[in-house]
Amino acid sequence: MNFNLSEEQNMLKDSISRFVQNQYDFETRRKIVDSEEGFSRDNWKTFAELGWLSIPFTEDQGGFGGNVLDTMTVMEEMGKGLVAEPFIATVLLFGGLLSKSANHTAHAATIESIIGGEVQGAFAYLERQSRFEISDVKTTATKNSDGYTLSGEKTVVFNGSSADKIIISARTSGDQCDQQGISLFIVDANAQGIEKTNYRLMDGQCVANIVLNDVQVSADQLVGELDNAYSLIDTVINDVMIAICAEAFGIMQVLNTTTIEYAKTRKQFGVAIGSFQALQHRMVDTFMACEQTQSLLLRAAGSLAAGDDDAKKDTLALKVMVGRAGKLIGGEAIQIHGGMGITDELNVGHYVKRLMMINTTFGDADYQQQKFSAISNA
Amino acid sequence: MTFKLMTDFFHHLNKEIIVDTKFSPEEISFRDEVQAFLKEAYTEELASKFNDKANYKSAQIEWQKCLAAKGWAAPGWPKEHGGTGWTPTQSFIYETERSRVGAPDVVPFGLKMVAPVIYGFGSEEQKQRFLPDILNSDAWWCQGYSEPGSGSDLAALQTKAVLDGDDYIVNGAKIWTTYAQYADWIFCLVRTDNSGKKQAGITFILIDMKTPGITVNPIDSIDGDYTLNEVLFDNVRVPVANRIGEQDKGWHYAKALLTHERTAIAGVPDSKRFLAELKDIAKQEISGGKPLIEDPMIQSRFANIEIELMALEYTELRVLALTAEGKGPGPASSLLKIKGTEIQQLVQQLRIDLAGYYCGAVHGDLTAEQLGHEFGDQARRAYMYGRASTIYGGSNEVQKNITAKLVLGL
Numbered sequence: 001m002n003f004n005l006s007e008e009q010n011m012l013k014d015s016i017s018r019f020v021q022n023q024y025d026f027e028t029r030r031k032i033v034d035s036e037e038g039f040s041r042d043n044w045k046t047f048a049e050l051g052w053l054s055i056p057f058t059e060d061q062g063g064f065g066g067n068v069l070d071t072m073t074v075m076e077e078m079g080k081g082l083v084a085e086p087f088i089a090t091v092l093l094f095g096g097l098l099s100k101s102a103n104h105t106a107h108a109a110t111i112e113s114i115i116g117g118e119v120q121g122a123f124a125y126l127e128r129q130s131r132f133e134i135s136d137v138k139t140t141a142t143k144n145s146d147g148y149t150l151s152g153e154k155t156v157v158f159n160g161s162s163a164d165k166i167i168i169s170a171r172t173s174g175d176q177c178d179q180q181g182i183s184l185f186i187v188d189a190n191a192q193g194i195e196k197t198n199y200r201l202m203d204g205q206c207v208a209n210i211v212l213n214d215v216q217v218s219a220d221q222l223v224g225e226l227d228n229a230y231s232l233i234d235t236v237i238n239d240v241m242i243a244i245c246a247e248a249f250g251i252m253q254v255l256n257t258t259t260i261e262y263a264k265t266r267k268q269f270g271v272a273i274g275s276f277q278a279l280q281h282r283m284v285d286t287f288m289a290c291e292q293t294q295s296l297l298l299r300a301a302g303s304l305a306a307g308d309d310d311a312k313k314d315t316l317a318l319k320v321m322v323g324r325a326g327k328l329i330g331g332e333a334i335q336i337h338g339g340m341g342i343t344d345e346l347n348v349g350h351y352v353k354r355l356m357m358i359n360t361t362f363g364d365a366d367y368q369q370q371k372f373s374a375i376s377n378a
Numbered sequence: 379m380t381f382k383l384m385t386d387f388f389h390h391l392n393k394e395i396i397v398d399t400k401f402s403p404e405e406i407s408f409r410d411e412v413q414a415f416l417k418e419a420y421t422e423e424l425a426s427k428f429n430d431k432a433n434y435k436s437a438q439i440e441w442q443k444c445l446a447a448k449g450w451a452a453p454g455w456p457k458e459h460g461g462t463g464w465t466p467t468q469s470f471i472y473e474t475e476r477s478r479v480g481a482p483d484v485v486p487f488g489l490k491m492v493a494p495v496i497y498g499f500g501s502e503e504q505k506q507r508f509l510p511d512i513l514n515s516d517a518w519w520c521q522g523y524s525e526p527g528s529g530s531d532l533a534a535l536q537t538k539a540v541l542d543g544d545d546y547i548v549n550g551a552k553i554w555t556t557y558a559q560y561a562d563w564i565f566c567l568v569r570t571d572n573s574g575k576k577q578a579g580i581t582f583i584l585i586d587m588k589t590p591g592i593t594v595n596p597i598d599s600i601d602g603d604y605t606l607n608e609v610l611f612d613n614v615r616v617p618v619a620n621r622i623g624e625q626d627k628g629w630h631y632a633k634a635l636l637t638h639e640r641t642a643i644a645g646v647p648d649s650k651r652f653l654a655e656l657k658d659i660a661k662q663e664i665s666g667g668k669p670l671i672e673d674p675m676i677q678s679r680f681a682n683i684e685i686e687l688m689a690l691e692y693t694e695l696r697v698l699a700l701t702a703e704g705k706g707p708g709p710a711s712s713l714l715k716i717k718g719t720e721i722q723q724l725v726q727q728l729r730i731d732l733a734g735y736y737c738g739a740v741h742g743d744l745t746a747e748q749l750g751h752e753f754g755d756q757a758r759r760a761y762m763y764g765r766a767s768t769i770y771g772g773s774n775e776v777q778k779n780i781t782a783k784l785v786l787g788l
Binding site: 003260263264275277283284292294295299302314373 | 657681685689692695717781786788
């Protein structure tokens with residue numbers, strides 16, 4: 001067994017780490033997040049120039065041909081910097097669906113423009129009633145002579161406010177909660193009949209609710225196979241789960257380090273608060289939670305990269321761990337920082353809010369644990 | 379660097395996956411070899427001997443001799459002294475397979491605890507005198523560390539050894555001494571100097587249990603069993619030749635041993651096996667006409683334990699990989715004991731709860747058939763004795779103190 005990163009993974013890690021250190025200090029990040037789009041177009045250009053946007057795409061598609069271990073490496077470092085640029089939404093979700101779809105050659109131009117940094121994308125898969133069930137799709141795509149008309153509403157679309165193109169999940173057959181009968185369509189964000197309501201999540205990211213009023217699409221806007229999109233969505237989301245868990249792992253490391261440093265310098269009753277056993281034991285608990293998270297991250301990413309049968313189970317276990325460990329680490333970080341932990345000025349609360357959104361993204365710990373049990377007890 | 383240059387640069391790199399969390403083909407064939415050996419060596423006849431407590435010592439020795447004959451009694455030892463030369467991963471595979479067939483671990487006091495101190499710090503003469511008997515299970519060892527007045531604060535120990543010619547004269551009391559009633563030898567930390575820091579002035583000596591002046595008093599434990607003892611020393615003469623290393627340096631030798639024992643204490647393979655057993659039980663136990671495994675609360679308990687265990691298994695493998703690279707156990711090892719024992723207790727608690735009323739049933743001489751229940755008695759004993767795991771080897775609270783200081787720098 002070998003748990004070391006490869007030479008190029010280490011170079012990738014260093015390059016992102018340098019970017020975070022030199023160009024993404026917390027005050028700079030705050031200004032970026034507070035801007036209208038919630039991220040920096042200049043940074044996005046830099047990502048493209050550095051080749052980061054090409055990582056998950058195959059060499060045939062003009063990409064680097066990276067696997068889940070490469071995106072894991074990228075996202076851990078982005079997590080440390082709390083990078084707000086929509087790498088997950090545009091490259092991993094939107095790009096991942098295009099890249100892994102059966103008809104990816106039909107979308108080669110879009111993939112090329114993702115890699116070049118010219119297009120922002122989004123994947124609209126949630127609806128008001130769907131909670132964490134990606135198969136709960138009421139939005140319909142009805143066939144007509146020119147293709148399909150899309151009707152319905154998609155909610156909490158990551159990067160929905162800035163996306164130039166959006167992939168919509170819609171029902172082409174079957175009942176509301178069937179896995180069968182879901183299809184994906186790529187639409188222009190300014191297509192006729194699209195109404196967007198933009199808002200923010202607590203981690204600062206810009207999202208949108210999107211109403212589709214009989215939006216006309218042609219048959220060549222289909223992504224993947226008609227009626228059979230569920231397994232494509234599931235595969236891509238499984239990959240992206242590893243990525244956001246790696247991001248969470250990066251965040252956890254920062255929170256633990258920051259908290260320990262604070263405990264060493266903050267004095268009360270004439271001594272550093274880190275000398276109190278009650279606090280020491282809490283910090284050991286959060287250290288252990290972070291180590292356990294790393295172990296499952298490597299386990300799940302390794303299984304997925306190797307195409308192992310246990311990959312799904314390992315990924316679910318990881319997502320549960322990230323949710324639970326994230327709550328523990330986030331909660332203790334605020335508690336040990338005392339009153340300062342409550343302030344918006346300190347970076348701690350911002351890291352915690354991102355961890356909270358990661359827990360909920362693609363299904364929270366309780367939800368994933370039930371899926372885990374179903375596999376484990378089968 | 380421009381986009382074009384950077385992608386060219388990427389394309390020239392070898393994209394071999396370095397993070398490799400799977401066993402290699404050589405490791406898989408080693409696993410097959412271990413499975414084949416265990417199938418042949420750990421017979422049903424031998425397994426059944428362990429069912430009767432009265433046979434415990436002889437059955438354990440028979441099993442360990444079987445391992446010694448194969449050359450597998452001491453995977454952790456250097457090859458020159460009779461070790462296997464296995465990589466840490468091979469040892470992990472062996473432990474996993476051993477646990478899978480339900481074969482007991484070796485008694486650690488000789489093979490895993492005193493032997494490394496002897497080959498690490500003992501004289502040539504001591505190595506030749508003691509190691510072969512340990513390897514072949516011809517001598518049963520016990521550990522004389524804790525005292526009535528020094529538990530977690532081990533260095534506060536006060537059992538005295540005073541030089542008198544070629545002997546030390548030992549007076550004092552040791553406690554929680556597992557299997558002292560079977561032991562031929564006891565390795566002890568004794569106080570030879572009281573003038574300085576408490577960690578200084580401790581000496582590591584080996585004492586023949588047949589020496590006059592030693593009394594072994596049994597301590598009954600809450601599981602209804604008897605494994606623990608108090609060992610009293612009343613003017614016990616111990617030859618200076620039985621001292622390991624230098625006088626007053628015993629703490630150093632003992633500490634070196636403790637850090638290497640953390641991995642084994644995690645008990646991941648056993649917890650995995652027990653959890654699988656419990657899952658089978660939960661499929662058979664019925665509540666309200668339905669198998670218990672369908673109860674969402676029970677499912678949640680299983681999932682919580684299993685996920686922590688899946689993580690700990692990889693934490694252990696990470697520690698082993700670092701050790702194999704010569705980077706030592708590393709900071710992650712400090713959590714193996716804490717997490718490992720917490721998980722063991724969660725498993726024991728689950729077993730108790732699955733037994734329902736029968737968790738309280740004391741079988742005595744009755745068979746499971748007569749009582750109407752199979753595992754309640756075992757669940758109770760495992761749970762009760764299992765309370766010890768978060769106390770021994772340095773209580774988990776002491777482990778957290780150590781981690782806070784040495785790993786987190788607090």
